[in-house]
Amino acid sequence: MQQSGQASATSLPIGSDADLAWVRQQVRQCAAQLGFGLVQQTKLVTAASELARNTLVHGGGGRAEITPLDNGRTRGLRMCFIDSGPGIRDLELAMTDGYTTGGGLGLGLSGAKRLVHEFSVDTEPGRGTTVTAVAWVAQVPASRPGVR
Amino acid sequence: MNQPTPGQPAVPVLALGDVLLVSLQGELHDGMAEQLQHDITSRVATSGVTGVVIDISGVEIVDSFLGRVLAEIASTARLLAARTVLAGMRPAVAITLVELGLTLPGLVTALDVDRAMELLSRGGS
Numbered sequence: 001m002q003q004s005g006q007a008s009a010t011s012l013p014i015g016s017d018a019d020l021a022w023v024r025q026q027v028r029q030c031a032a033q034l035g036f037g038l039v040q041q042t043k044l045v046t047a048a049s050e051l052a053r054n055t056l057v058h059g060g061g062g063r064a065e066i067t068p069l070d071n072g073r074t075r076g077l078r079m080c081f082i083d084s085g086p087g088i089r090d091l092e093l094a095m096t097d098g099y100t101t102g103g104g105l106g107l108g109l110s111g112a113k114r115l116v117h118e119f120s121v122d123t124e125p126g127r128g129t130t131v132t133a134v135a136w137v138a139q140v141p142a143s144r145p146g147v148r
Numbered sequence: 149m150n151q152p153t154p155g156q157p158a159v160p161v162l163a164l165g166d167v168l169l170v171s172l173q174g175e176l177h178d179g180m181a182e183q184l185q186h187d188i189t190s191r192v193a194t195s196g197v198t199g200v201v202i203d204i205s206g207v208e209i210v211d212s213f214l215g216r217v218l219a220e221i222a223s224t225a226r227l228l229a230a231r232t233v234l235a236g237m238r239p240a241v242a243i244t245l246v247e248l249g250l251t252l253p254g255l256v257t258a259l260d261v262d263r264a265m266e267l268l269s270r271g272g273s
Contacts, residue, residue, distance in 0.1 A: 017178035024209065025175065042209055042240035046248060049211040053178075097249055111212060111248035 009067040014055045014081070023052045023064050027079065030066055034075045035137050044077060044135055047115040050108040051081040051131050059083025059129055069134070076117075076136040084128035091121055159184045161191055167199040167268055168192065168230075169261065173206040181217045188221055192228045199268035200225050203261050205236030215250045222255050232256065233264040 010030070012023050027048040031041045048064070055062045062083030069076035088094045097110045109131070113119040118134035159180065162169045168191055170184070188200060202218065204210065210218070222232035235258045245251065258264035 021175045021177050028208070039240045039243055042238075042244045043247065045209045046211050046244045049209060049213075050248075053211070053213060108212060111250070114247050114249070115244065 009065040009080075012064045012066070013061075014052050014063055014083075015061040017056075020049060020052050020056065024049050027066060027077070030068065031077055034068055034077055036077070036135070037138070040135065040137070043115040044079075047112040047133055047135075048079055050112040051079070051133065054108045054131070055081045055083045055129075058088075059085030061085075062128070069136075071136075074137050076134055078132065078134045081131045081133075082128070083130075087125040087127055087129055088121070088123040089125050091123060095121075159187070161187055163191075163195060163197065164265075166197050167201055167265065168195070168197050169201050169203065171203040171206065174208070176207065176214060178213055181214055185217050185221050185224075189224050189228070192225050192230045198230050200230055200232040201235055201258075201261055201264040201268070202232065203235045203264075204241075205238065205260070207241065208238070210237075210241050210245060210250075212248065212250055215245065215252055219252055219254055231268060233258050233267055235259070235261045235264040 010026060012026055013019055014023065024045050028041060028045045031044045036044065052064055055064070060083060062081065062085070065078075065080040065082065067078040067080075069078055095109050095113070109121070112131075112133060116133040116135045118132075120132045121129065122132070123129040159170060159172060159176075161184075162171075168188065170188060172184075176184075191197070192200065200221070202221065204218075207214075218234060222234070225232045233256045234252075237257065256267070258267055
């Protein structure tokens with residue numbers, strides 16, 4: 001499901017841990033401007049941090065694109081994390097809680113998915129990975145599978 | 149590349165009697181978090197403190213990386229005979245961590261630094 005962006009996307013490079021901090025700050029600022037509440041802002045920034053770190057660690061770096069959305073009823077934020085790294089061979093496995101190849105806790109993809117409203121992964125071995133996450137202001141998620 | 153701040157300031161680690169007090173503030177880069185882990189571990193080993201309080205009231209987000217570092221600090225300190233209390237987590241951070249799936253079951257928490265100090269002074273486990 002693609003929403004057409006109402007404003008132009010902000011593109012941010014992801015090449016170091018300082019860039020991760022910059023992505024977090026930009027997502028925070030953008031989410032606050034769009035009217036997201038404090039808890040939603042925190043979830044968005046946390047999801048952005050997880051996904052940007054995936055881009056850095058697994059994708060060998062790349063970029064984040066942050067786009068404000070407006071569907072006529074509410075405003076939202078789309079975050080895309082794009083790399084041209086090795087891609088994800090087994091997406092289902094990569095989306096499993098606790099599965100990791102990066103020495104982390106294996107919560108990056110599956111955890112980030114629970115923090116936003118819409119989530120998709122476009123990947124192909126050898127071609128890279130694009131993860132897209134969308135959240136809408138003041139909208140309760142329909143279901144929250146896997147929350148312990 | 150325009151790095152925002154080259155040479156990040158180190159996180160201050162204060163010794164208060166038998167306790168190390170570490171106050172995390174604002175944006176913590178991954179490298180700083182790992183440096184902090186090394187600093188606290190060596191301070192615990194050399195100074196013989198019996199408690200570590202990590203104040204995260206100034207931290208706006210905890211992601212799985214920082215969560216792992218905090219849990220590892222506590223585990224390492226425990227092996228070096230010091231107990232760690234995580235103090236002052238913001239409610240929005242707690243909500244987000246649970247949804248993320250990171251509940252940090254091994255970490256002892258307190259609502260603020262005073263309560264953390266009290267917890268450590270009471271002894272026991």
